[in-house]
Amino acid sequence: MIEIKHLRTIKALAQTGTLVKAAEWLHSTSSALSHQIKELEQRIGHPLYIRKTNPLKFTAEGELVLQLAEQVLPKIQETESRIQDIRSQGQGQLRLAIECHSCFQWLMPAISQFHKTWPMIELAFNTEYMFDAMPGLADGELDLVITSDKFESKDFHFEPLFSFEMVLVTSPEHLLAQKKFISAEDLKQQTLLTYPVDAARLDIYKYLLHPANCAPKQVKRVDQTLMILQMVTANLGVAALPSWAVVEYQQQGLISTIPLGAQGLRSKLYAAVKQRQKNTPYIRSFFEISKSTSLNNLSNVRPLND
Template structure:
């Protein structure tokens, strides 16, 4: 098997154009570099460099060896970095997932602060896994996921219509740690010129005839029966929009009203006002899900500290 150090010497000679320049860069002597290249040529059975007026140049075979050597060395460095992520919070690549409202303020702020304090760790924000956040965490497709209490139901869509719906089985949480972050409250978002916009608190019964704007789970109207009880009838849903900015634009344009959770309060459209409701709607708990120790990466532990700290701060008004 070829020695990685010999491959590094080979690459250095090709890049520097001479044995002496490579020796200086590698803190070696020129004869030592010559011996390394000579041994590699004997091992492979082909000449790797030819002398020129300005130094040495790789032969056709040498160019192939250099290309392959670069690839091998890059893979070895990647291996060291990935294994190093299990022992250090300063290296590695973390994949995160979150839902739309969490991405309006919380996740951007967490990513900004963590990247500043841990510049050696690369972060990626990925699409939520079709199999669900718990499965994605357990199967190592995601390192950390922001989830709500609504995501802990076996069938989240059924939970919208039945608050007593079945929760996930304990086995679904095996190996997964849930860190509670905050309890989100809900307010109603109205057009700035709405007839009730001037009130400090809006009675939900006064909104029974309004058109509601629904969003994708978990950024939706939540448990429908609880909202329907407060309204005195089922909410009349006229629009569906996944994007928070699009939904707020619909509200600002007078197309309908919607619910706004705590996490979105720092990104409210200027044409929209938000008001507490009477009665208050049930809050929802926000969690950070990750692998439980000892399988959790040190960088994930450091990221959890940042998320917990940001979550404890005052949410933008």
């Protein structure tokens, strides 16, 4: 008795307030919508809204139909989007941005394996969102973001990848290089080298400096990991980096690493996607390949299940 076209008409009428504006909304004519409404009213046996009222007022029957439209139409839209996802799952593009700027060490092998598994999916990096990529995901410019910044959201899914140890990196000659662990007080007279992001998003601030109400003497922002390490080796500052990202330099004797805090500091890494895309087959495959590649190739990383 009630058809989808009726639900769309009633929803448009409720949103716009007049039949003329509802017709514009639906790219139709007011006479066509008037005919639809009269047809449905005849089937129901009662008017759906009171004519010549401003603002428009629905009858009890009209309110029930409107409630049905608000429940059903979003589900139809979601189903149509999922069908489109299924149609395109074997081909297309996965647009990716990375907020973890040391991630290339494990991500490149993961991408190589992903390409072998899904040769029809073009994986493209977007460098416009280097330090704050979630807005790009929200706007539809990106499909997936590698990030440490998980937050509660009904729109995004954060797939846990792995946890890893953050360490303070110094030159071998630095006074802090001999300490068993680094306290917040130890950094008050230091130049801290960080990526150009807000301090509130950096783990060394969130879990070490801010709880102790401490701050480094100076902060220098550097946008490349290699440049940070070069400045550290030149004794121009210290930096908090993932332990797996600096193993090679430590083995060469170019740097020293010290745990952050008496218990150490572990960070977490996630792959963020939109909720409706989290079960897309090639995206699920990217999740699993990323997890296995990192756990098999990186030192001191652990599975992450939260």
